[in-house]
Amino acid sequence: MSQNEKIRALYVQPGKYPEVIKIPNTLESFQKYVGGDIGYVTLDRxxxxxxxxxxxxxxxxxxxxxxxxxxxxxxxxxxxxxxxxLISLTDSQVKKYEKKYHSPLIFLELYPKLIALKCTPELYAKCMGEEHQHDAQENERDER
Incomplete structure (x- = not known):
């Protein structure tokens, strides 16, 4: 496959449902989507x-x-x-991994365990927004 060709991939962002995208098959493109240096793991070969x-x-x-x-x-x-x-995902792979990564997760740290709760993008935004708002209010109080 030529590096100028685009491949079909599943793009998974925190707090959102996965989306199927077509991206150039280049290191620079992958770095742009993940926001930095890339690492990788193989799923099911x-x-x-x-x-x-x-x-x-x-x-x-x-x-x-x-x-x-x-x-x-x-x-x-x-x-x-x-x-x-890297190659395009097949239709069955898109379906499989969209299902696997479909629901956004909210993570709770209960030492020594990490608890993940499924949610919707709307609930994720509300929870994360309130958390950040709460942190900002606490920082404001600390500065006084």
Whole structure:
């Protein structure tokens, strides 16, 4: 596949439903969508998740679960695994991974566990908005 060709991928952002997009098959394009240096993991030997390699360090907001105790931070892409190249997702892969990553998650830290709750984009925005508003009010009080 030529690097100038576009591939069909699933774009998964925190607090939103996944969307199918067509993107150039270039490192620069992948970096743009994940917001920095890329890392990747293989899913089921048929697809790859491309994510921001420093997402947890920056920190980007938790997005979706990766295994029972880990998560992807920030936006990520799901692409087909063509061996040495990334390829477009098939219709069945789009359906499979859209279902897997469909619901946005709100993460609660209950040491030592991370609890993830499914929600809608509207509920996510409301919860995250209230959380940020609460933090701002506390910072304001601390400054007084």
């Amino acid at each position: 048929e697809a790859v998740v491309i994510f921001n390699d420093e997402g947890k360090l920056i920190p980007l907001p938790p997005n979706r679960l990766y295994g029972p105790t880990d998560f992807f931070a920030g936006s990520f892409l799901v692409c087909g695994d063509g061996g040495e190249d």
